[in-house]
Amino acid sequence: MRNETVLLLILLLSALLRSGSSSDTFNATQSIRDADVLVSVGETFVLGFFSPSDSGQRFLGIWYARVSGPTVVWVANRENPLNDSSGALSVDSLGNLIISSNNSASLVWSTNNSFLPAEVNSSPVVQLLDSGNLVLYQDVDKKVILWQSFDHPADTQLPNMKIGYKKTSSRTWSITSWRSYDDPRPGNCTYMADPTGYPQMFLYKDGAPHWRTGPWTGSRWSGIPEMRNKYIFNVFFVNDGDEFSITYTMINTSILSTLVVNETGTVDRMNWIEQEHRWTPMYSAPGEPCDYYNQCGPNGLCDPYKADQYMCSCFPGFQPRYPNHWSLRDTTGGCVRNTGASICQSGEGFVSINNTKLPDTSIAQVNMTMTLMECESACLRNCSCTAYASATESGGGSGCLMWYGELNDSRTFNIGQQIYIRVDAAELARETKMNSRNGDKKVIPEIMVPVLAAAFLLVLVFVILIIRHRRGGRRLPALWPRTPNNPSSVAKPLDTKELDRTSKSDAGLPSFKLSSVADFTDNFSLSNRLGVGGFGTVYKGVMSDGTEVAVKRLSEFSRQGDEEFKNEVNLIARLQHRNLVRMLGFCLEDNEKILVYEYLPNKSLDAFLFGWLTLSNWVGPICLDKSKKSLLDWRIRFDILTGVARGLMYLHQDSRLRVIHRDLKASNVLLDTAMQPKISDFGMARMCGGDQSEGTTNRVVGTYGYMSPEYAMEGVFSVKSDVYSFGILLLEIISGKKISSYYDEGSSTNLAGHFWELWKGGRCMEIVDESIAVDEPHSWKEVLKCIQIGLLCVQELPTDRPTMSTVVFMLGNETVLASPQQPAYTIRKKNNMGTTNNSSSDSAASINQATISIIEGR
Incomplete structure (x- = not known):
């Protein structure tokens, strides 16, 4: 994923590997010179010197051996590149890995460890593992590790590599972007754990918070709904008071997966599909305005799903700090308590907000032994407590998170956690009254629908009786036509969960039920969105039989009406050509107009041709x-x-x-x-x-x-x-x-x-x-x-x-x-x-x- 120069270098090295011998280890009497490489035993990774640009500067790095297109995952001498090809990697007398140059008296790079004399002997061994980890062992037995590259990540997290910190050893595992697309030197974006409050991960840009993962929910980060996919990798989370770290392993080892901090300011999860020979993005963050840290200011809530309003609003019981600024869409000032609000008085309580990315937990306290009811009581007893929530999602929620002070960087998702915001008696009464009204509105349809249905059936029976009476008792024709070969049998619709055969296009395409379309698109979730077109939004879906489909949901505001919809259905159904997209069905229900197509994983040509990709409505x-x-x-x-x-x-x-x-x-x-x-x-x-x-x-x-x-x-x-x-x-x-x-x-x-x-x-x-x-x-x-x-x-x-x-x-x-x-x-x-x-x-x-x-x- 770097530039063409690296690609040419890797192709050259691959040719050398095929023509000559290579090893995954070397010892203190050997060295890796500029033209040499180490190749892991499974030929997964290569270590060697490379130049990422035409500058001629040389870096020692590790990259994938069999991925088409260079993917450098680790660089040793990031801050001190060589200016020529005279560099060599070796082990010095102190037991350190070093990079030295024949044309320079100074040391280029060193592991710089201070070993005890007993730890260093005459037979240290260096090995490049199939995990991408470069390891310096004490001796040939490979039982004692003196140093490993996994403890010093560059811009990429690989499987089994930790990101986090360990208090007793003052060790931090973080990844930092390249300075630019073709400059491996440390850039201005760092992805690391926040040691204050309840642990979470931050992406810092120029030293300031740029994006936040949210706290750990027991199976994923609160701010990354895409991690709910458990079919790609297993995630291991450690938070034992001394160490806080997160690692992952691949369930399917044929899939390579990396987490990369991009120099443009994003964290990209990329998966390599070996069968298809391509990298596929799983998620990229920040990907929309609500992802950026504290987009709506303190005590503000960012909601990207608001169709008719601005995405920023205040939590219940709060109002904009600077209303005039909000009218100009400047929400950085955030929100403050409503004028005249009386907190810590009788009658106060909590208002719940669903499907949120929990606020910044840097100022939160956690008690994993509390129930949610105990959490509410504890928060209510402390006048400084502004909100509480369950610490995890597992088992319906467990543990207690309490916030003291302002609530920063919260947003909504289609799938998220529930948070309870402290409000005074007056606000609680308003929220209760509003919810009651909304509840009444829901009760009316629930009562009226069955009543109207019963009335309709009575009228229908009455009409049938009248018709039969007028026809002299003759039977009405069957709703489903009899088959010619067996007059006594009646053809019935297919008994499937997804198809509604009572409705077809003129060309015979099946009609899907709206509930089925919602099921296999995860209720049209944002994470399944492929793009937004002139007439609506396209989602990826998976049918019950595992078939992947693309679902085009026409916007209710779209100018494409019934005529255009029927046109597209009837037209494509009649067209059969290898260079035309194939339609699988449609849905016309509850004012919804939906087309179901075959899913094409590489998406549209413009994504490749222009290097652009639309992630959502907002971006x-x-x-x-x-x-x-x-x-x-x-x-x-x-x-x-x-x-x-x-x-x-x-x-x-x-x-x-x-x-x-x-x-x-x-x-x-x-x-x-x-x-x-x-x-x-x-x-x-x-x-x-x-x-x-x-x-x-x-x-x-x-x-x-x-x-x-x-x-x-x-x-x-x-x-x-x-x-x-x-x-x-x-x-x-x-x-x-x-x-x-x-x-x-x-x-x-x-x-x-x-x-x-x-x-x-x-x-x-x-x-x-x-x-x-x-x-x-x-x-x-x-x-x-x-x-x-x-x-x-x-x-x-x-x-x-x-x-x-x-x-x-x-x-x-x-x-x-x-x-x-x-x-x-x-x-x-x-x-x-x-x-x-x-x-x-x-x-x-x-x-x-x-x-x-x-x-x-x-």
């Missing part, structure tokens, strides 16, 4: 790792654009009805485990007759930048509109840049126009993504051909653009290509405010990544 695209695009070599990119072209050709030509997608873009191209593309999101697609290739509409839908000019300006759409969108996508795949990318201030073009200018000047290879490794002349020629095809697709006049069948032919064959004409949307002009608009004529058209739903056509 837009954030850059996780721009080197992610390096996974898309030229061959993979070419296969992706070829697959998309074949999918469009099927829609335009080979399917029973001609289909115009109208919203083709990188985020609507999903990738399966083999990185094969599948076109998704057909909510805006239009079906045409077999001899119809275009139409008009006054509802222009799509994404600016990808929309052809005739469609965006005049509402005229055709198969050539999709060709234009494909051309833009092709240019994005080659350049690794979005259509909305801007260049130097003097430029007058967007991405397509920039390609055109470089094409005219014979310099179009300048814009090819630098992460594409194109070494062979044949590959360069192929890239140039694709650029020319892309420019042919984005020509301004639809008649000048090729059809998708022609595009597929040009991609797969050597042929003479036509010279492209000037593309649309290339001219930009400055407005009076000094900003830039995109336009193909005098009319300006904005270009962004938002999907638009309704625009009046001209």
Whole structure:
């Protein structure tokens, strides 16, 4: 997960390993020089010298041996790199591991231990274990450990490595980020345990709290709901008064897992899936505004699930300290007790808040022998106690946590703990009255529903009797049709927990029950959210048979109504192609419109192409790792654009009805485990007759930048509109840049126009993504051909653009290509405010990544 230089080094070392001999140990008479490596016995880890950048500086590190892409997990001389390749690792006469240089008289790095004479002899042994731990043993028996790298972590926590502290030995285990992406020196982000109050973990940035895990609940950190997944690793928590630490081991040893402190200020849990040869993020924190430490200030509660309000509010019994600041969304001042509140007076009590990340426990006291009732009494007796909660979740809750003073850094989750906030008599009465009203509102439906149901049944029976009487006692026809071969039998719906066969699409797709969809998405939990689109949110789900699915839940505020929903259901059900996403069913219940698709683990193309990933509603695209695009070599990119072209050709030509997608873009191209593309999101697609290739509409839908000019300006759409969108996508795949990318201030073009200018000047290879490794002349020629095809697709006049069948032919064959004409949307002009608009004529058209739903056509 570092840069290309390290990758080249590791490939070279791997070749050396295959061609020569290597060992996992060395002794005091040997050394590891710059060109040498240690390889663990199971060939899991490698120790050697490496350079993370072009600076030529050399570091001694440990990395995974068989992971595609360099993953350095430990660095010895972080603060003192070598400036040449003269370094060597050895054991000195005092029993310390040292790094020395032939070109320097000073010591580069040392374990710097002070051993007793009896601890040091003439036969110390150094071994690199399959756990990634570099161990210095007293002798060949390997029974006494003098030093180990696991006691001195870098930026990564590996399985069996401790994070925490031990009081008696004043030892601290923490991990610190690299200084930058290609600089292993200690950075400004440290993940460590907080020794004050009830233990918890903090991520500090520039010395200040940046994110907090919350306290230990017995099985997970309060602030990391994702740790509820117990199928990946076992977690071991120690808190015995002397040592506080947390370690983990893998249940499935084929999965490699690391916890990394990123130099950008996040803690990332990454799992390597050996069968799929890729790293997958399990969680990254802070990932949304409510994760940042004390986002809402003292006594404030951050709730990211509020749809119609600001996410910050005050705990019951509190009010904003600076109301005017809160109206401006500045909540750093937090909250104070309500004016006139009388704490420690008769009639006071506690108000419960559900599903929270418990506040900062630095000022909390814990008593693990108390029950929750005893905890409440103890807190009530102490006027300084502001809140209490169970210390653990196990067994319904046990132990007692009590807070004294302000409540900092609390937020809500879909799954969390319950905390009880101290309030005065007046506030308690208000909360009780409010809860009572809410309870009454719930009681009314509970009473009325069965009454109305009974009344409906009586009316239904009455109507049936009348009909039978009028028909002379003839039976009503069966609700389920009889089978032709057996007139006495009645076909019944499938008896499953998930399907409701009483409702189907016109194309025969099954309808899922809403309760079943909620079950296999964990009630649409935030942790299962894959992304947010123009019409709703997509969640990952697991059906009862273990099938993974992607669930698209249309927003109630979405402009996609019943027409678009039925369109997408009926359309995709009829489309069968390897490069189109497959729909498994739908749900239309209680005003919910839900589509169930096959799950594609690599998600969308834009996550790889641009290195961005949307984590939630509250956090837009954030850059996780721009080197992610390096996974898309030229061959993979070419296969992706070829697959998309074949999918469009099927829609335009080979399917029973001609289909115009109208919203083709990188985020609507999903990738399966083999990185094969599948076109998704057909909510805006239009079906045409077999001899119809275009139409008009006054509802222009799509994404600016990808929309052809005739469609965006005049509402005229055709198969050539999709060709234009494909051309833009092709240019994005080659350049690794979005259509909305801007260049130097003097430029007058967007991405397509920039390609055109470089094409005219014979310099179009300048814009090819630098992460594409194109070494062979044949590959360069192929890239140039694709650029020319892309420019042919984005020509301004639809008649000048090729059809998708022609595009597929040009991609797969050597042929003479036509010279492209000037593309649309290339001219930009400055407005009076000094900003830039995109336009193909005098009319300006904005270009962004938002999907638009309704625009009046001209």
